Amino acid sequence: MPKYNNPRRTWKYSNEFKVNAVQLSYVVGVTIKSVAEKLDIHPFMLSRWRKEYREGLIVADKRKKLPGQAKTKKILTKEQQL
Template sequence: MAARKGPRKVNRYSIEMKRTAVRLSNAPGARVMDVAEALDIHPFMLSRWRKLAWEGLLVATPARKSKSAQASKKAKAPTMVQMSKYAKLKRELELLRKEHEFLKSFDRFRAQLKAKGSPSSRGSGGDSK
């Protein structure tokens, strides 16, 4: 692959283009790789669009609003869906932290056993006649 010169080009695709790409990739027998190649986009991008469509987030957005309108939108209270997603993510994070701590303690335990030279690792079998 040839080296790029200058800044990388960033393409902005319309919602309609994204929807069409998703529809084509969801057709029976269609592969993401083939559709992406035909549309000259990266397969990962098409996969992201498919995920957004599956989650219902690939919808037309209204025209840009003024900064004051955007600020008031940011100040709105979170919706129930957002709150439930936040709670779910918080639970997942806590679970992952516990799993991580468990694995760290297991590694410390294994290191201690290895340092002591546990009998099971010495090969002292039951038949020594």
């Protein structure tokens, strides 16, 4: 086993980059593999980003939007007015 003098470099991608990559992968007729090759990332990473995007963990503007948050806020304000 070779000995490495320097640690491996870990790439960090912005949320905007991840969202753009995911949106490109959802275009009809485009495969995950082709998008990953164009962006020089591993297809598994793009698949993981797609899953995180579906779960709401990756958002473009870094503000995490919880589903139903606006609805509960409206209900609470109505209850305070009564």
